[in-house]
Structures are given as C-alpha cells and as structure tokens.
Amino acid sequence: MKIYFFASASLAERTRQRQNKIRDLLTRSGITVATNLTPLSEVDATWQDRAEELGQSLLDQMDALVIEGTQSDPEVGYLLAYAISGKKPTLYLMEKGSQAKNPLSYLAPKNIPANILVRTYTDHTIDRAVSELLEQIEHSEYAETPSIKFTLRITPLIEQYLHWKTHNTELSKADFLRQLIIDEVIKKDEEYKKYRHRHTE
C-alpha cells in the first residue's frame, strides 16, 4: 500500500517531532510512504514514470493520503479537494488546539464524504487515528485501486470456470479474482489479521 503523507510547514519542534512520528508509524505498518518531508527525488522513479505516462498527478498513484495540517497551508485545501474528487481514503490530522482553519468548513456536511477522516490528536492519540485510517482502507469501498500487475498462468479448467462464473455478469474475470482474494482469503486469514494488528499498534 502506498500513502502520501503531507506535513504542514511548522516551526514548532513539538509539531515536527509529531510529524516524524506519524511518518514512522505509517512506515512501521508496512506502508510505502511518500512525503513532502523528503525531496521528490527520493520518490520511486517508476511511480513518476507511470504518472507521466498517464498524464496524472502522483497523488493518483497513492492508495490513501495522510495530511498533517496543524499549520495553515494552501496545500492542505488542495489535497483535501483532490482526495474528495478521487475518493481517496484520507486522514486529516490537526494537533489539539491548532488555530488553523479547517478547509472542510467551506463545505456543507453532506458534501464531506466518508472517506475523509478528520481527527485532532495529541501524542497519545496519533496511533489510534492512524489505525482508524488503516481500518477504513481495509473495510472501505474505496479500497486500494488495483495497480500492481503480474502474470498468472491458469489451467483450462480455471479459465472455463472463470468464464462460466463471470459470463453475463458485470464482473470481469480479474474483478472476480480480486474480490475472491479479499473476501475468502485475506479477510479469513487470522494470522494475517494478527500481523496487521501488531504493526498498527
């Protein structure tokens, strides 16, 4: 999973420490993190090539966004607009007591979709907020956009079954297989759940 973590520019040492903590937390959860805390040149070149090929923003290559918006920054509103438009699971964090205006306040509540989580945080509650996002991604209809490709050779019997199963349905064979892996393999794998739990604590 790939997440873009945006940290608003802050002069406060405490905020910067917290921002680094959020990034570390995401990384420890097994997530590939791209962030404005490091130069763009450190971003995986294949993502950039893909974005260029498709005429897209690098945000389109991400599965989710985490925005630390304790300081007012026009970039925060832009990222939130992009997240709403692209239906990206997004966690919008502000330190408790932050004076920054929440850009979502310009929207009517009915226009703030469920994929946007807004949380104020302290040192003690960051972990929980990040876990919430990861849970949302796991259970959400906005789950990861399929973007990783590999060749799977199948037998004629499997091909026949997939054809029979998806014929006259709106599902493609690939959609069917993806859903099957999520519903019947990942969701039922207790060991994997424990692994995820350990890494999001």
Next chain:
Amino acid sequence: MPNKRPKICVMFCGGSKLIGRLNKTLEVRSEPDIARWLDEVPELRIIADLDPVFIFDGSGQAISPDIWIQLARQIKKHYAQYDGFVIMHAFDSMVYTGAALSFMLQNLGKPVILTGAQENTNDDTDEGANLGGFRRLGIRANLINAVQVATMDIAEVCIMFGNRLMRATRTHRNQNDPVNIFDSGSDTLGKVDFGIKLNEVRQRRRRTGLLVRAEISSDVVVTGIHPGMQPQALLSSIGANVAGAILPANLMRLPKSEWAELNRQAQARKLPLILPGFAEHIPASLQYLVPVPRMIEEVALVKVMWVLGQTRSINQARELMTANLADEFLPELEVRQ
C-alpha cells in the same frame, strides 16, 4: 498572494462535460445548468470562492474570434474582483483561444487558466473516439489543478491539462498521444507531482492596469508555396478580402529572383505575407515579405489575426509581428517541422 480567501471567476465556454455522482453526464450548455454542475464538484470550494460566468454553450458553432473578444472583455470587466480566472474550454480549440487571450490581455497581473474535459460536447468525431478509454479521465483533476493555480503566484495565460501547466503561446496539440494531449516541450510553467510546483521562468503576480486590445481580423489565410509556383498563381489563390497570408512553407521554394515580383504583387494588394521561421535575409525593401521567428502554427495564425486587427499599416504590422509580445517565439532548439 494576500492572506485571505481567494476568489476565482470560472468562465464557461465549452469543455465542461463531467460524469456526475449518479453516473450521469452533465455539462453547462446554458446559464441555468451552472448551479447543478457546480454542485457536482463542491470540493472546488475548499480551495477558493468561485463565481461563474456563462460565455458560450460549446456546441455547434466552432469557437470564433467573437468568443475570444467576449472572454477578454469579461476578464477586463471582472478583473479587480478576482484573484484569478479559470476558463472551461473544449480541448480541440483551446490553443487558439489561449493564444488570442495572450495577445489581447496586456499588462496581465493575474492568472488566466484554460482547462476542460478530454471530451467535447456531442463528441462523436474521430478525434473524440480516438480518446478511447481515457475520455472520462481528468476533468475533475484538471479543474482542481486549474483553480489551485489560479490562486497561486503566476500572471500568465496558461493551459492546465493532465499534470502540466503550460504557457498558452508555447502549447501544441500532441496528435499521437490520447492522454497527454497538450505539450510544451521543456517550456512547462509548472508540474503536478504531489502538489503543483511552479517554475521560476513564470511571470509573477503584479498590480497592473489590465489593458485589453481585443480587435482582431478574421481575414487571414494559411497557404503554401510549392516548387514551380509563380507569384501570380500564389496570390491569385488568395481571396480579394484577405488581409494577410501566412506561408509556413519555406520561401526558398520560390527562386530568389521571384521574391521582388511576389513583394510587388503583395504590395499592390496591401497583403502582408508572413513567413514564420524564415531565416534567410530578405532585403528591407521587400517590406510585404515579413519573416518572423518560428511559432506554434496555431499561435502564428492567431497572432497575425490579432496584429491585423490592430493595424493595417505595413510598418506597424511588421513591428508587431517581429516583437515577442507573449513569449510566443520558440527557441531555436525547439524547431518543429
């Protein structure tokens, strides 16, 4: 940019086709469509306060100089009220409109950003069909990027499409790429990665009195010179009402001995012949043969239309044609045939 909530004026001039929440296609074909259309993209209001202006329904008649004039005058009318302008526009004629506004809006101190969908109104043309599976991509992202750029520190007429922000006078259509349908080589003004990064070469915001010079002549043709063609034949192919002609092909196809005769006949008709990218020396006495630095083809056409809208004096026209008014001249390294 002052530290207040930005105000952006969104002008509708075609190119507004988007897929709504209920999977229905929506577009602005008349003023009453605007409110519902904007309701489909509420997220834009996170970035700025938006006020819409309806210009043109984007269907049927092709975009025309009348629309360019209307756009320029509307921008002038609302100039003081807004931090920037976004123009929704059909992609197939966007370069022409961008070029026209670049020449018409002088002393521009705020951004004017053209963007739109990759699908036109009633688009059942081959061009629309060639966009294939990419047709539905992009308008929301284009819009968000365009509105964001309109709040930033830039003061140019630009095209925002895909992940590129391009100077309108340096943008050409990529005929072979259904996704990145506009390109400006290495001349991009900005790039979208995780946010929008503007390049240093851009013109920055400034307090200026906007000057609109919207007069434009539609009596311009693009024609060719071919080996063996006589000046008489070349000029007789150009209608009597034409005020200027662009000859993109190399004048060297005409023997030098014929240049004086071509100039004499052009002078008799008061018909300047514009020669984009022509590097050979032409004697100053042949004043109706006007060599100008190379430009994007569409931009060259619009510039000649604009220049001939400003003046019919050959000396003034020559002066304007050879002046780099909106960074329209391509660097030599970017020569395209």
